[in-house]
Amino acid sequence: MSKKWTLLIAGVFCCIWYTRAQCLSSVNPVGGTDNLLVLEKGTVRVISFYKFGQGNQYYEGGNRSDFDLISRAHYNYLSLIGSYGLTNQLTLEVESGYFFNKTQDYNTDPAYSLTGKGLANAVVLAKHSLLTDHFNRFYITGSAGVKIPFSRELQWSENHVKLPVEVQPTIGAFGAVFSASLVKEQSGTGMRYFFTNRVETHAANKEDYRLGTSVYNSLYISKHLRQPVFKDNWTAILQIRNEIRAHDTVEGKKKESSGSILFFVAPQLNYVLMDDWYLSGIVDIPVYQHFNGTQLGAGVGFTFIVSKTFEM
Amino acid sequence: MNYKVIPLFIVLLAPIWAGSCSKDEPDEPGELVFQSLVAEKDTIAPGETVKVTATATGSRLEYHWSASPFGDILGSGAEVTYAASPCGVGTNRISCRITSGSAREETKTIDIVVYE
Numbered sequence: 266m267s268k269k270w271t272l273l274i275a276g277v278f279c280c281i282w283y284t285r286a287q288c289l290s291s292v293n294p295v296g297g298t299d300n301l302l303v304l305e306k307g308t309v310r311v312i313s314f315y316k317f318g319q320g321n322q323y324y325e326g327g328n329r330s331d332f333d334l335i336s337r338a339h340y341n342y343l344s345l346i347g348s349y350g351l352t353n354q355l356t357l358e359v360e361s362g363y364f365f366n367k368t369q370d371y372n373t374d375p376a377y378s379l380t381g382k383g384l385a386n387a388v389v390l391a392k393h394s395l396l397t398d399h400f401n402r403f404y405i406t407g408s409a410g411v412k413i414p415f416s417r418e419l420q421w422s423e424n425h426v427k428l429p430v431e432v433q434p435t436i437g438a439f440g441a442v443f444s445a446s447l448v449k450e451q452s453g454t455g456m457r458y459f460f461t462n463r464v465e466t467h468a469a470n471k472e473d474y475r476l477g478t479s480v481y482n483s484l485y486i487s488k489h490l491r492q493p494v495f496k497d498n499w500t501a502i503l504q505i506r507n508e509i510r511a512h513d514t515v516e517g518k519k520k521e522s523s524g525s526i527l528f529f530v531a532p533q534l535n536y537v538l539m540d541d542w543y544l545s546g547i548v549d550i551p552v553y554q555h556f557n558g559t560q561l562g563a564g565v566g567f568t569f570i571v572s573k574t575f576e577m
Numbered sequence: 578m579n580y581k582v583i584p585l586f587i588v589l590l591a592p593i594w595a596g597s598c599s600k601d602e603p604d605e606p607g608e609l610v611f612q613s614l615v616a617e618k619d620t621i622a623p624g625e626t627v628k629v630t631a632t633a634t635g636s637r638l639e640y641h642w643s644a645s646p647f648g649d650i651l652g653s654g655a656e657v658t659y660a661a662s663p664c665g666v667g668t669n670r671i672s673c674r675i676t677s678g679s680a681r682e683e684t685k686t687i688d689i690v691v692y693e
C-alpha cells in the first residue's frame with residue numbers, strides 16, 4: 266500500500282470519537298488509536314487532532330426528553346498519537362490527550378457550570394499485520410493494548426467541591442483495548458473501503474466506579490477526488506459509525522441511566538499538503554440515539570487532524 | 578547615679594519588652610465546631626435541586642463537599658446546591674468536611690433520597 270494511502274488512513278481513523286452519553290453526562294471523545302495499518306520498519310508517524318464536542322438534548326430511550334437539569338455539555342480536547350514501526354509487521358503506538366475543558370452548564374437559578382480539565386488517559390497499543398494481500402489490495406490488522414490513566418484520583422474544583430464523573434478528564438481506571446481493521450482498495454476507481462472494530466473494557470477505579478464495556482464499529486467509504494480542479498490533493502470520506510456501551514457499575518451495582526446505542530454519520534475531507542502533511546476536517550452528525558434511562562445525548566461535533574510520517 | 582532615671586528607663590523600654598513577648602506568643606484561632614449539616618428537603622425527584630447548609634464556627638474555615646454515589650454539588654462555601662440525577666434514584670450521601678486554620682477538621686454527612 267502506498268505511503269499516501271497509509272497517511273490518509275491514519276488521518277481518517279485517528280479519532281474515532283464518541284459521545285459518552287452517560288447519565289447527566291457530557292459528551293466525551295475517544296482519541297482512537299486508529300492508524301489502521303502497520304508502519305514500515307523504522308517509520309515514525311505522528312498524528313495530532315483537536316475535537317470539539319457538545320450535547321444539549323436529553324433522551325429517554327430513543328425519544329427526546331423534557332428533562333433539562335443540564336442545558337448544555339461541551340468539551341475541547343487535544344490528542345497526540347505517536348506510532349513506530351518496530352518491524353514491517355509490528356507497530357507500537359502511544360496515544361495521549363488533554364481536555365482543555367469538560368463542562369456542564371446547569372439550568373438552575375442562578376445558572377451554574379462545572380468544569381474539569383487536564384490529562385486524560387494514555388493508550389499503548391501493539392498493532393500486528395494479520396493479512397497483507399497486495400495483489401487483491403486487501404489488508405487486515407489487529408491490535409491490543411492497555412489504557413493507563415494519568416491520574417488515579419478524581420478531580421476536585423478549586424472551591425473544594427468534588428466534580429462529577431461526567432466532567433472528569435479521566436475516571437482514574439485502567440483498561441484494555443482491542444481492535445481489528447479491514448482495508449480494501451480499488452485503485453482503478455480511487456475508492457477505498459475500511460471497516461474497524463474496537464472494544465474497550467475497564468477495571469474499576471479507586472471508588473469502585475467501573476465504566477461499561479464499549480464497542481465501536483465503523484465503516485468508511487473513501488473516494489480520491491481526481492478532477493483536475495482538486496489537483497490530486499483531495500479525498501472525500503464518509504464514515505458510518507455505531508457505538509454500543511454497556512451499563513456502568515458503582516460498587517458492583519448497575520448504574521441506571523447508563524449505557525447506550527448510537528449511530529453517527531461523519532463526512533470528512535482530507536487534503537495533502539506538500540506530499541507529506543495530511544490535513545483533515547470531520548463533522549460528526551448523530552443520526553440515531555438510544556439510551557438506557559434518561560441521558561444527555563450527543564450533538565454535532567467537529568474534529569481537525571494533522572498527520573505526518575517520518576522515515577527514520 | 579541618679580535613681581530618678583530608672584523609672585524613665587522602664588517606661589521607655591517597656592513597649593519593647595511587651596512587643597517582643599507578644600511576638601513570641603502564637604496566634605490562637607477559634608476552635609472549630611461543626612454544628613450542623615442540613616438540607617432544605619431530604620426527598621427530591623430527579624432533576625430537582627436542594628440547598629444544603631453547613632453551620633460551623635472557627636477561623637479560616639474551608640468547606641469540602643462531595644456527593645455519593647450520584648448527584649452533583651453546585652456552588653461552594655457554607656451553602657451549596659445538590660442536584661439530583663436520573664441515575665441517582667435511591668439514597669445519596671452528601672458529605673461536608675470542614676477544615677480550620679488550626680489544622681483541625683470535622684466531617685458530617687446527610688442522606689438525600691431521590692425518588693422516581
